[in-house]
Amino acid sequence: MNAKCPQCHSDAAMEGKIYNQIDYVNPPAYFRPNSVPFYAIFKTNVQLQNNFFACPFCGFVWSKINNQDLQRYSINKSAA
Numbered sequence: 001m002n003a004k005c006p007q008c009h010s011d012a013a014m015e016g017k018i019y020n021q022i023d024y025v026n027p028p029a030y031f032r033p034n035s036v037p038f039y040a041i042f043k044t045n046v047q048l049q050n051n052f053f054a055c056p057f058c059g060f061v062w063s064k065i066n067n068q069d070l071q072r073y074s075i076n077k078s079a080a
């Protein structure tokens with residue numbers, strides 16, 4: 001399935017997965033906002049599903065994250 005690139009707006013973006021090892025055995029990746037202190041240990045990361053898109057024209061790569069998990073960081077940040 002092709003998708004529209006959010007950066008250059010081409011229709012040629014390709015869907016795929018990201019791997020860091022050739023044997024495809026790798027732990028899940030996590031997104032950690034820069035606003036989270038380095039010493040925080042509980043509920044600090046939001047796990048990424050390994051479904052990404054990449055644009056062959058501009059090289060932009062993107063995915064989707066659980067927005068409800070991510071919203072707790074902006075809520076905590078605004079309360080601080």
Ligand SMILES: [Zn+2]
Pocket residue numbers: 005006007008009010055056057058059060
């Ligand atoms: Zn693009």
